[in-house]
Amino acid sequence: MIETRNLETALSGQIPKGEAFHPSEIELDECAGTSQRDDVSEGNEMTVGEEWQKEVRPLTPKYPTESDVLAIDSTGFILGYMSEGVVGTLRASVVTKRAGESRRKLELYGPYLIAITNANKESIYQNLYRTVYGEPVVSPVPDLANIIDRMRNIFERHIELEVARRSRNSLILLDGSLIGSAIANPASFVKKIINNAARNGNSIAAISKSTGLVLRRSRRSILSLLEGVAGPCYAGSIKNHVEQNPERYFGDIYVGRLTPCGEPFRIDLPHNVPQPHEELLNALSGLAGDYGYPEELKLAHMTCVLSGIEALELQAVAISLHGLVTKEEADIRPRLFPL
Amino acid sequence: MITMYLLTKQADDLWVVFAPHETVRLGDTLKIDDIVAQVIDIQFADLPGVLQHILRRSLIPRSETEERIQPEVKSVIDSLSDQKVALAKIRGRVVEVDDGRGNKTKSFRTGISEFNLSRAKSRIEIMSQDELLQALGLKSTATSEFANTLSTEPKGYAIPAERLGINLITGMKGSGKSYAAKKVLLELIKRRVLTLVFDVNGEYLNLWKRSENEPNDYMNYIRILTPHLRTAQASELPFAIPLNEISYDDFAKYLNVQEGSPTYQHLVQFWRQQTGKQFDLNDLEEYVTKEENVQNEAVRIALQGRVAVAKASGLFGPSSLTSLIKELHESGGAIIFNLSRISRWERGIIVEYVLRKLSDLGHSNAIRAVSLFLEEAQLYVEPENMVNILTRMRHVGVFPTFITNDPRTLPDEVFTLLDNLIAFAFRNEDELRQLAKSGLIDTGTVNALKNLENKQCVAVGSITSNYPIFLEVKAQHGIVMGGESRKLTPG
Numbered sequence: 001m002i003e004t005r006n007l008e009t010a011l012s013g014q015i016p017k018g019e020a021f022h023p024s025e026i027e028l029d030e031c032a033g034t035s036q037r038d039d040v041s042e043g044n045e046m047t048v049g050e051e052w053q054k055e056v057r058p059l060t061p062k063y064p065t066e067s068d069v070l071a072i073d074s075t076g077f078i079l080g081y082m083s084e085g086v087v088g089t090l091r092a093s094v095v096t097k098r099a100g101e102s103r104r105k106l107e108l109y110g111p112y113l114i115a116i117t118n119a120n121k122e123s124i125y126q127n128l129y130r131t132v133y134g135e136p137v138v139s140p141v142p143d144l145a146n147i148i149d150r151m152r153n154i155f156e157r158h159i160e161l162e163v164a165r166r167s168r169n170s171l172i173l174l175d176g177s178l179i180g181s182a183i184a185n186p187a188s189f190v191k192k193i194i195n196n197a198a199r200n201g202n203s204i205a206a207i208s209k210s211t212g213l214v215l216r217r218s219r220r221s222i223l224s225l226l227e228g229v230a231g232p233c234y235a236g237s238i239k240n241h242v243e244q245n246p247e248r249y250f251g252d253i254y255v256g257r258l259t260p261c262g263e264p265f266r267i268d269l270p271h272n273v274p275q276p277h278e279e280l281l282n283a284l285s286g287l288a289g290d291y292g293y294p295e296e297l298k299l300a301h302m303t304c305v306l307s308g309i310e311a312l313e314l315q316a317v318a319i320s321l322h323g324l325v326t327k328e329e330a331d332i333r334p335r336l337f338p339l
Numbered sequence: 340m341i342t343m344y345l346l347t348k349q350a351d352d353l354w355v356v357f358a359p360h361e362t363v364r365l366g367d368t369l370k371i372d373d374i375v376a377q378v379i380d381i382q383f384a385d386l387p388g389v390l391q392h393i394l395r396r397s398l399i400p401r402s403e404t405e406e407r408i409q410p411e412v413k414s415v416i417d418s419l420s421d422q423k424v425a426l427a428k429i430r431g432r433v434v435e436v437d438d439g440r441g442n443k444t445k446s447f448r449t450g451i452s453e454f455n456l457s458r459a460k461s462r463i464e465i466m467s468q469d470e471l472l473q474a475l476g477l478k479s480t481a482t483s484e485f486a487n488t489l490s491t492e493p494k495g496y497a498i499p500a501e502r503l504g505i506n507l508i509t510g511m512k513g514s515g516k517s518y519a520a521k522k523v524l525l526e527l528i529k530r531r532v533l534t535l536v537f538d539v540n541g542e543y544l545n546l547w548k549r550s551e552n553e554p555n556d557y558m559n560y561i562r563i564l565t566p567h568l569r570t571a572q573a574s575e576l577p578f579a580i581p582l583n584e585i586s587y588d589d590f591a592k593y594l595n596v597q598e599g600s601p602t603y604q605h606l607v608q609f610w611r612q613q614t615g616k617q618f619d620l621n622d623l624e625e626y627v628t629k630e631e632n633v634q635n636e637a638v639r640i641a642l643q644g645r646v647a648v649a650k651a652s653g654l655f656g657p658s659s660l661t662s663l664i665k666e667l668h669e670s671g672g673a674i675i676f677n678l679s680r681i682s683r684w685e686r687g688i689i690v691e692y693v694l695r696k697l698s699d700l701g702h703s704n705a706i707r708a709v710s711l712f713l714e715e716a717q718l719y720v721e722p723e724n725m726v727n728i729l730t731r732m733r734h735v736g737v738f739p740t741f742i743t744n745d746p747r748t749l750p751d752e753v754f755t756l757l758d759n760l761i762a763f764a765f766r767n768e769d770e771l772r773q774l775a776k777s778g779l780i781d782t783g784t785v786n787a788l789k790n791l792e793n794k795q796c797v798a799v800g801s802i803t804s805n806y807p808i809f810l811e812v813k814a815q816h817g818i819v820m821g822g823e824s825r826k827l828t829p830g
Contacts, residue, residue, distance in 0.1 A: 001405050008409070029388035095399070106399040108406045111416070299398055307392035309419045317415045 002094075002162040004109055007155065010127035011112050013120045015085065017323030023080040023315045028308035033075035033091070047216040049241040054225060057278070059232035059258065063286035067203075068170040069097045071296035072160055075304045076152030079315050080324075085117030087318045088148035089311075092159045093304035095296045104296065106303055109159060111314055115322050116147055125151065132158040133189050157189055164197035164204070169274075171283060172197060173297045174206040178250040178268040190250055194270045203273040203280055204251075207297060208266040213242065213253070223264040225255045232285045232292075233257055234267070237277075252277060258285040262292015343425075343463040345371060345456060346384075351429040352783065355463060356384055359421035365790060366489040366797075366809025368466040369427050371456055373434070375447065375466065375474075376427035377807065379787040384422035392420055428783050430806060433466075433474050447474040447806065468494035475804040485522055489795055489809035496810055498523055500530040502801040503710065505729060505756050506740040507749070509774070510763020515794035517542050519761060519812045520712060520742045521820055524673055527710055528560050531671030533664065534710040535697070537690055539718050541679035545819035547574045555818055560672035562663060566681050566689065567653045576663075578676065579656035580692050583618045586610070589688050593654075594645040601638045602645070608632075619657065620650050654685060660696055661705075668706045678719065686719035694728065694737075701735025708736035716741055717748035726752045746773040754778075759800030764791040780807055 026032055074092035081087075091110035097103075116124055122141050129137045132154050142150045163172060178194065180187025197204045213222045225235045237252030251270035254277070258265070267284065269277050289295040306314070319326060343361065346354040353376045357363055367378045383389075408416065431449040438444060468488045472479040483495030508523070510516035521543060527534050536543050544563055549555040554573070564578035571577060582590070587610040588598075596602050609626050626632050627642035649655055663674060676693065678686045700706045711732075716725060728739050729752055741749060747770060754776040762780070765771050765788045775785045779799045784807050788797065791809075799807040 001407055004407055027388075028386055029391060031391075103403060104399055106404040108404065108408070110408065111412055112409055113412060302395055302398055307395055308388045309386060309392045310416060313415050313417070313419045314412065316419075317412050320415075321411050 001107055002109070002159060002166075004158075006131050007128065007158060008112060010131045011090070011114050011124065011151070013115055013124045015082070015115045015117055015120065015322055019082045019085070019117075019322065019324050020327045021080050021082055021087070021319060021324035022327055023319075024078055024311075026308050026311045026315070028312065030308055032306045032308055032311035033077035033089075033304075046213050046245075047243045048213050048222055048238055049243055050215055050217050052238075052241055054235060056226060056229045056233050056235045059234055059256065059285040060282050061232060061258075061285040061288070062279075062282040064099075064171055064283040066099055068099050068167065069173065069287060069294075069296050070163055070167060070170055071095045071173040071175075071294065071300040072156065072163055073175045073297065073300035073304050074152050074156035074159065075306065076148045077306055077311060078148050079113075079311065079318050082115075082117060082324070084119070085115065085121075086144050086148065087113065087115045087315075087322070087324070088151075089113055089306070089314050090148070090152050090155050091304050091306065092156055093300040094159060094163060095300045095303065097296055104299060106299075108303065109155075111306065111310070113314065113318055113321065114148065114151065115318070116144065118144070121147060128154055133186055135186070153185065157185065157193070161189070161193045161196060164193050164200065164202060167197075167200060167202050169201040170203075171280075171287075172202050172204045173284075173287075173294055173300075174204060175208070175297060175301065176206050177208050177211070177253075177266060178204070178206045178270060179248055180250060187248070187250075194250055194272065198270065198272040198274070201274050203275060204270055205280060205284055206251075206268040207284070207294065208268070209263070209293075211266040213238075213266070216243065222253075222255050222266065226257050226264045229257075231257075231260050232262070232288075234281050254281065256281055256284070257292055258288035258294070259292035262288060265293070343369070345458045345461055345463065346424060348429075348454070348456075351781075353427045353429060355425045355427055357423055357425060359418055359423065362491050363423070363425050363465065364489065364491050365787060367425075367491055368430075368468075368471050369425070369463055370433065370466040371463045372461050373432045374429060374451060374456065375431055375433055375471075376429045377784075378425045378427050379784050380426040380790070382424050382426065383420075384424045386419065386422070389420050426783070428781060433470075445470065445474045446476075447471075447804070449805070465491055468492060471806075472496075475806050477804060484813060484815070485526060486519075486796075486798075486810035486812045489811050493811070496798075496808065498526055498798075499802055500527055500532060502759070503527075503738055503740070504758030504801060505733070505738070505753070506759040506761070506800075507746070507753065507757055507777075508740060508742045508761045508763075509746050509765075510744065510788075510796065511765050511767070511770070512744045513793065514744075514763035514765075514791070515796070515812055516742060516744065516761075516763045517714070518794065518815075518820055519763070519796060520714075520740070521546060522812060522815055523740070523761075524712065525557065525815070525818070528557060528671050528673055532708075532710055533668045533671060533706075534673045534712055535664075535693060536673060536675045536712040537678055537686075537693075537714060537716070537719065538675050538712075539678045539686070539715050541677060542714065542821075543673070543675045544575075544677060544679075545821060546673070546675075548819040549817050550819065557673075557818070560667065560670060561675065562667070562672070563675045563677055564660070564663075565677040566685060569653065575677075576659075577653070578660075578689070579658055580654060580689065581617070581658050582620055582623065582655050583613065583616070584658070584692050584695070585688060589691075590649075593684060593688065594648060596645060601635060602641050605633050605638060605642055620646060620655050624650075660693070661700065664696070664700060664709070665705060668709065683719070687721075690719045691724070694724070694732070697737050698732060698735055701732070701737060706736060708738060711737050711739045712742060713739060714742045715748075716743065722750045725750055729753060729756050746770055751776065757800065759798070759802045761796050761798045762788055763796045764788055764793070779805065 079087045089111045094107040096105045125141045180190040234256035236254035239253045254267045287294040343357040436446045479494045483497035487493035547558040547561040563575040568577040587606040624646045633639040757777045794812045
């Protein structure tokens with residue numbers, strides 16, 4: 001397990017007892033929590049020039065039997081609101097499939113409870129940021145509506161770095177993209193993850209279900225590049241055609257469909273991986289399961305999101321731990337009798 | 340502090356939600372304000388999304404999962420999916436009654452005509468067994484040797500022997516019913532009650548022993564009567580039926596004499612001649628040997644042969660049963676009729692003889708009351724005789740206890756007239772339905788029998804003030820409770 005005690009300390013914050021608390025509505029038969037990605041949430045629409053030869057190449061699925069496969073994902077969820085704060089929770093998953101084995105191991109970090117008010121958000125965010133990135137926050141501290149997701153992002157980066165450090169000759173799958181310079185994503189830290197991985201012979205692949213990169217003329221997502229092409233295939237790299245701040249992107253950007261009937265994904269691969277990108281894409285194709293998404297990454301996602309039941313339990317812990325007082329809706333009649 | 344919440348009410352069932360850290364057991368009595376309800380089943384609370392939650396948790400086996408989790412969170416996570424629902428049958432309410440001298444006591448009343456419970460405000464707690472037993476007018480005693488109540492805080496429960504009437508002890512094979520029956524028997528002996536036991540399986544034969552070679556304190560109070568036994572051995576005595584106590588028809592059947600044959604006619608004649616007199620096999624032998632009585636030589640030889648067989652069987656002869664009954668009726672004790680190694684016909688004739696004897700003694704007021712244990716009665720009592728035992732014999736002071744592993748073998752009258760039921764585990768629906776016929780116990784509670792473990796039972800009837808009490812029969816020390824059963828393998 002990765003050492004997270006410093007993070008836990010950084011995340012803990014005291015709030016006065018007796019705060020009024022409005023729990024978030026939870027559907028018990030639905031999952032709670034999001035893992036929204038940076039390039040969608042932080043960037044404006046980025047355009048990709050189309051003055052290049054759009055060649056789509058076929059993929060030959062090759063299941064990676066010689067290396068470990070690791071997948072990392074995290075989730076953040078606002079459990080409820082106080083008059084001047086929120087109570088949220090974070091959880092991260094690391095799924096590992098050892099070379100030559102079919103069983104998978106799971107490391108779960110969290111759920112951690114975070115109570116943030118306008119009074120303590122500065123210090124909690126600063127603490128977490130400095131603990132993970134080793135430098136002070138340069139941009140403004142996010143507002144309460146976004147702070148849990150920002151903290152989730154920082155938390156996930158920490159896990160990613162530690163996995164890159166401890167793994168050897170492995171394929172490390174990340175959910176998202178290799179983008180730096182975002183608010184909660186210092187470029188230096190993303191580089192650090194990539195370089196640590198490369199030093200240990202690891203290959204990183206960041207896979208994203210959606211992207212803010214659009215083709216300049218058609219204004220359509222780059223994922224549309226594979227439309228009309230049958231079978232597992234990929235296009236790219238298109239990094240050199242990104243027209244705004246291409247230096248933010250670390251590695252090459254591909255669009256790939258990993259299974260014959262799968263969805264297209266954006267796939268970021270660093271330059272310094274120990275194998276050719278095409279081989280790596282073939283390996284990803286070999287790992288892909290339902291919807292053309294790598295099985296380990298799917299498991300990491302499914303195990304880190306909170307079930308409705310877990311979210312409800314965490315609300316109960318939050319209320320008890322922080323001495324919160326739940327408030328009934330002022331007038332529930334409109335909800336009970338909407339007509 | 341127990342925190343439970345009322346979920347809903349359906350007919351006379353209450354559904355109560357409780358957290359996994361709370362201990363609620365089958366048989367516990369819940370007090371919801373003043374309403375008394377008994378837990379007859381415990382299930383998981385069926386939450387929406389729980390299947391999805393479990394399926395997600397099962398994606399990677401627990402053995403392959405490591406977690407780093409906040410301690411405060413750890414204690415609560417998974418608690419919601421482990422929430423339980425207790426199905427509690429409403430039994431009645433506890434009311435305060437004034438004894439007329441200003442003393443107020445709590446008493447139990449069946450039924451509820453009002454339903455004032457609140458999901459939000461009603462206080463739900465597990466009623467202490469002391470309080471329950473007191474409200475039921477039953478004694479709670481730590482020294483009870485019979486059983487402990489099956490509840491979160493078990494208490495000793497002593498069978499109030501004075502409340503035993505027509506009783507049924509039942510349960511599937513190996514559930515502990517015979518063990519419990521023996522414990523009831525020992526309790527009756529202590530209460531100076533005489534019990535006659537028809538023991539078809541040789542289950543009661545060692546009750547007088549502490550170990551294989553050592554008698555216990557009950558030795559002087561237990562007599563085993565074994566047919567065909569030549570000489571007395573310790574507590575085991577030979578049992579014989581006086582010839583004059585059976586009919587010529589019984590005798591003819593036993594010796595395979597065809598009805599209406601000349602041989603049969605002579606038996607009829609002999610019995611008629613002896614009407615009102617004491618007679619035995621010697622008298623019959625003398626009768627059949629005389630030529631003036633039986634002129635046909637072939638018939639005479641046939642009859643002499645039958646008499647010789649009867650003598651050799653050892654089944655007929657003088658009996659000390661009357662004096663034994665009278666003696667043990669004074670001191671309390673048990674007479675065990677060992678029916679384990681005799682034919683069905685012999686069982687029938689012995690049982691009929693004993694019942695007739697009891698009836699006579701009861702009618703003549705030679706005995707006040709005796710208890711009668713009938714193990715697997717269907718093996719030796721005809722249904723009409725069972726009804727006779729239930730109806731007529733009660734008036735002469737015979738209190739029957741039926742012990743069976745299949746209640747369907749008993750006539751419906753047993754269930755209609757039953758005063759007490761002690762039911763052990765059953766799995767078979769037919770048998771459970773049969774028990775519900777008694778009217779002493781509802782179907783929901785009967786179904787709870789499926790979940791009982793060995794030696795656990797539900798007792799209901801006069802002995803429990805008609806409140807079903809879940810019990811666990813205590814182990815009996817210092818007495819060989821096992822019968823004659825043998826194991827297939829040595830050692």
